[in-house]
Amino acid sequence: MSVGARRLERMKSPVTIIGAGLGGLTLARVLHLHGIPVTVFEAEASPTARAQGGMLDIHDYNGQVALEAAGLMDEFRAIVLPGRESVRVLDPGGVVLFDKADDGSGGSPEAQRAALRQMLLDSVPAGTVRWGRRVSGVRSVGGGRHEVIFHDGSTVGTDLLVGADGAWSKVRSLLTDVTPVYGGSSSIETFLFDAASRHPATAKAVGDGMLFVSENSGGGKAFLVHRESDGNLHAYLWLARPQEWFAGIDFSDRVAATARIAREVDGWAPELRALLTDSDTAPVCRPHFTLPGDHRWDRVPGVTLLGDAAHLQPPNGEGANLAMQDGAELGAAIAAHPGDVEGALTAYEQVMFPRSAEAAAEGEATTRIIFGDDAAQSLIDLFHG
Template sequence: MTTSVTIVGAGLGGLTLARVLHVHGIPAAVYEAEPSPASRAQGGLLDIHDYNGQLAVEAAGLTAEFRSLVLEGRQELRLLARDGTVLFKQPDDGNGGRPEVHRGELRQMLIDSLPEGTVHWGHKVSGVRALGGGYEVAFANGSKVTADLLVGADGAWSKVRPLLSSAKPEYTGTGFVETFLYDSDRRFPAAAEAVGGGMLLALAPGHGITAHRERNGTLHAYVGLVRPLEWFDSIDFGDPAAATARIAAEYEGWSTALTALITESDTAPVFRPHYGLPIGHQWERVPGVTLVGDAAHLAPPNGEGANLAMLDGAELGNALAAHPDDVEAALAEYEQAMFPRGAETAAEGAHLQQQMFGPDAPQGLVAEFVAGT
């Protein structure tokens, strides 16, 4: 394949694509808005599944490197009621298919696997337009590049997506507030015990706390509420104490071991609204351009977003390698598999959100977990 690939976005999907292309000897350039790999925190733990994310890791030839990042024991799962009662517990017996790794470390693994200079940092896209037989990408720093083959790996608010689709993300009705408790085993033993060795879900209608145990006793929590955007907008997150008190008030009457994940945070609360594209979002084939990851099939958190982005990148890379003289055939093959996969996962995620935050929470989810064991 002689056509180089221009990738917008150095998230997991774009980087996996670049790596798989590199494995096959296909040149690629990645343009990323962030000024450096370490310019901001990269989120918490990800469970990388054996049926999608790990397949992408294998296609990238990075299985050994990936295994070195796995945090052992973190596949334990606990589901609690609001009073702290354990309703379901699944231990980590070492045979699970969803090992946990830190998103930032996984991203750095992919960056380190690419030739130096592949990722162009500090290139925030200001506009994209069709130009002759290709595309022009303009950046906020005043520079421009032209691309014969353009891939949007630029997330929810993709600047590449409008070349293919008029769809825009819409708020789903639920928002998370992100918190961290450090050195929890010593400082907050009740909260540490509630979370356990892996992942915690504590649920009630319209409410939900998700937390992971990270390294060194760090508890990383997402405190969820079903509320309109206007309700969250009324909270001054610039005043951490006031914002914390407002969120904690919504969890009045819950176990203090759980509310400590709100009130004792060592960091200011950060609002994370949930947006999604229409389930089944797709487009007609447009020559020389496609999307991967959230740019293609954004959905509320369901444990699959990073996995799907990586699989998208790997499958697109493999398709291009398999059709070096017919880029359009490669793009069509990739999209024909990606569209139904994204639709199915988004529908499953919508069902999960209903089970987590709907009127039957947490009993509906408990029943599903029990049925799956």
Template sequence: MTTHVTVVGAGLGGLTLALVLSRNGVPVTVYDADASAAARTQGGQLDLHEHNGQLALEIAGLTSEYRSIIHRGGGAQRVLDRHGAVLAELPDDGSMTRPEALRGDIRRILLESLPDGTVQWGRKLRSATPLGQGRHELTFADGSTAVSDLLVGADGTWSKVRPLLSDQQPTYAGMSYFDTYLHDVDERHPEAAKAVGNGAMYALIPGQGFLAHREAGNVIHTYVVLTRSLEWFAEAEAEAEAEDGGGAGAAAVRTRIAAEFEGWAPELISLITGGETAPVLRRIHRLPNRHRWSRTPGVTLLGDAAHVTVPGGEGANLAMLDGAELGQLIAAHPHDSETALAAYEEVMFQRSEAEAIAAHDTVELIFGAGAPQRLVELLNGTGEDPA
């Protein structure tokens, strides 16, 4: 009998795996902590790359659906200095090399392609316990349980499945970012809209800066990145709580963040202060570049659960390729899952190590001592792409 696959986590990697399995006749169930598919926003735009993210969607049979959700023109890039002057600029060339699409839209086309009932919502995993012979008992926050024949942890940075394989815990990467949003930007925030342009905008100095995207729907989504200690961010959160949360708390956080950019152009500061929603803190953690484990029967990991690292532009792409390739291998060995998992891990380990090293190089290029000049040289064609 074909092995039933249990996936924990309905992110892009877990859903890609589930869809490839489903389309190859392999039974699969996905458990996710969210109450529903619409329980929370899914983040901003992603540029899926031809050799990994787009390849994964091709394997899953979703190329045409993906092309329908691309943000045309969103691939433009520009670098500004702290005073708002343009240092380098590239238009969207219209190619399919790295087109932009909203993460939520990519997730939607994956979910819509799965059979009803594949994803079980509101099932937050508390623990996974080995039962022997590759089987595991899953215990959920609502008190329910399930038993897996083949378990895949696609549950992100703080994976509850990872301890079955590895005692490694993610460590703080030394930097974090705040998500901010401006809406109806052409009418309500014209100066910020002009500064960001039609695609991605980078305004950087060593250790901090703005990474902003013009998204579909007249929205600017900004990552305000700061190289600060965890204690600094805890103090920012404490200030918000001291203001009793809500609007006053959000205003306190905006004021604290904006103070770190004193002297920057007003249109850049407005990416912090002009938002209609509270800034959301995202602490960045990472596993070792060479995170590996010994082959353990009946269980493996994909995406951030396996190889979370600093943001270098490949995280979602790698998770989706992990899922697609793992799905293909399980489908090719329906009665021998250990052969499938061993083959998957051999390739995934090497790829994720190389990409983790490249991600660190990318962060150094963007936020290192040479910022923003090295990025300017890259966009002008005179620098070396770390990828």
């Protein structure tokens, strides 16, 4: 019997997951379905402690596959927002270059991240997630066991530790010294609430689903806008600028920051500029950080990563999908190796590493398109493909 098999047979602790995001909760759900004890530790004080982000398109080749494995497709269909798969591309003058309606095929339906997270929380037993448990550090204690240290000084030991703790993962330090670096661009996030009645021209320009506006000059700027629930418009102005450029803007001064960012879209159609100038919230800068596209690590007994902790990339439409796929596949691997932790983690990582590298390469190619010299036509070709 292998060391891993012997160790799993005498496991006294449940599988320990750090982070109650979509990936960690998908893993917890799949383990629960297989009767495997699991505890999730989350830094946030409660499920509603902060806003959970905007819309997510859940793809039929990864995210939906994960939800099938979790037995949650019916629940997922109930939270999908109809019509949001429509896509529109405009030029900066507001001219419609491409308009594709939602065909109802369900290949990439959209749902609010908060609703998706709550669906996953509702699918695991009460008490599975321990809220308000912020991790300050992790350490190996030998024999494949690890100890998690929390900010309040308490600790928990575990035979199987999973870092689902995002970009700035604490668990990652057990496996690699690699840390995220700035990816060369940031997003300025804004909202228009109840846009159809309060901002009708902008709502009409955005359409029913997702809008892209990109220059063809290679100027390193693009709008991405989603129509969310209640008719709210959630916009991101992507800017390919160094971090120092953004550091020169005082985002605590809403008026000055808005005026400075709005200068980046001088000459654009008024209904597009309104996404910045008429925002119902102060502009928020979201830097894009990344791990190397081929990021991987040598096998360390009793610990692994999933989602952004393992393969952080700038926004490319795949992050949430890959995190859930990681969680579902890791859960299935653990269940399929009932006497062998290391066999389970090896099987999971052997599939996850090349998949995440391929997704990173595709994401980098999409970013080049968005900021490229012929961005609008390249995006249209991508959507036609």
